[in-house]
Amino acid sequence: MNKLYLNLKTFTLKIHNLIPSSLVKYFSVLIYLYILCAMIFSRPFVGLNIFGFLIGEITIGLALIFSALFLITYSDFFSDFDIKIVRIFKIIFILFLVSSSLSGSNLTNLYTYKTSSYIWTFIILFLAYFLLTKYQFTENVKLASIFVLPYIYLISTGNYPNIVIDFFNRYSDKFQFIKASDLALSLFVVLLYVNKKYKDEKFKIIFSLFSISAFVPVMLFNSRGSIISLIIFAIYFLRYEYKMLIKNKLFTLVVLLASVAVFFGSTYRVYGNFDFYKEPESFQVENITEAVKGITKNKDTAKVFLSFYVQDGYLMSWDPTTDWRLDIWQDVFYDLKEKNRLLTGYGYKEIIPVMLDPTAPGRLGRDGLNENVHNYFVNILARGGLLQVFMFLFLYLSIIKFYKKRHNDYKIFMLLIPVLILSSLDVTMEGVQFPFIFFTYLGYSLREGI
Secondary structure, three states: OOOHHHHHHHHHHHHHHHOOOHHHHHHHHHHHHHHHHHHHHHHHHOEEOOOOOOHHHHHHHHHHHHHHHHHOHHHHHOOOHHHHHHHHHHHHHHHHHHHHHOOOOOOOHHEEEEEEEEHHOOOOHHHHHHHHHHOOOHHHHHHHHHHHHHHHHHHHHOOOOOOHHHHHHHEEEEOOOOOOHHHHHHHHHHHHHHHHOOOOHHHHHHHHHHHHHHHHHHHHHHHHHHHHHHHHHHHHHHOHEEEHHHHOOOHHHHHHHHHHHHEEEEEEEHHHOOOOOHHHHHHHOOOHHHHOOOOOOOOOOOOOOOOEEEEEOOOOOOOOHHHHHHHHHHHHHHHHHHHHOOOOOOOOEEEEEEOOOOOOOOOOOOOOOOOOOOOHHHHHHHHOOOOOOOOOOOHHHHHHHHHHHHHHOOOHHHHHHHHHHHOOOOOOOOOOHHHHHHHHHHHHHHHOOO
């Protein structure tokens, strides 16, 4: 046993030393291009078919392989990292195997790894920390990042190129516009990157406040979760730029007034008025094929925020969408408790049972394909039970402590809190593009800071 352990140690350390700098460079460029495409095209990009496999499937497959290798990797490989985080992730991997065994999940069935993708995508954090930060991007890359937000704003508010739609309709498994949660994450990551890489304080404040002001109406139109996360992000931004804003009072006043103008201009572009109401038929995206025109519709997310009440032991809401999600989340908990699976979860072999409840129709969505409970932590509870939930919470707490120890501040909250709140209100971590972007930048931030 000791001989096997020493051989494993020697092997992993040799692999670490043999990684050439050119490979790191190409890997870093590939990640950057992946993130850029994921931000600009979102879900249709990961649905592109390459030799019979979707990009998203290939991504999860590679993440699974790296996770398996990670499980047997000797600890000296992580000498520049918090070993506690490494061990927690390994425990989560083991808990996956335990839950799979107890539930009879088939480890040779690809569906098992689809439903557990929230585990495997976490490996991207480690890859970004150890590889991505070793290669310094050029000034052109930094410059390109500035134009991401204006572009995704334009295509999300009525100017999606028809040629791009036709391309994804032909070569991707589905076409859809960028969801509000993906827009929010792209906004957070780009603003954090710009504030990290650019030294001109006034430029950073102008770019950040203008961007936030422009995106608020877009978020408000599409999703309550995204607007809540955006407000929290804005509060953190203002807190960390407080001294600069107070020191330059005239500059601050001018920028704030200009930001208000940007907000109203964006509001008119999105709503066509200033009362935050949109007629369903009035919001038509220009130059969009007939097949996808019906996607845009009125959600009235500005109307209902606090509409909660308790009935028959359930927390409910007058807002149908909110009530739909609350009902699912509470059903998951009570059903697990009733079946004595609260600690280990349902496993990964099938759709979460409460989603198929005939007494609660509509949980599978209009197309009958929805399997998600629209909550990151409830999904973890459903699949891996309370044991996995506690380990994931411990994992994020350990990340916060590691960041504080390394950078002597808590700026990591500026990324973590908005994203985790957003993920607790929507389908984000169960996909591919969202966790890929999030964990890449989280790993980058752990080394470089926010």
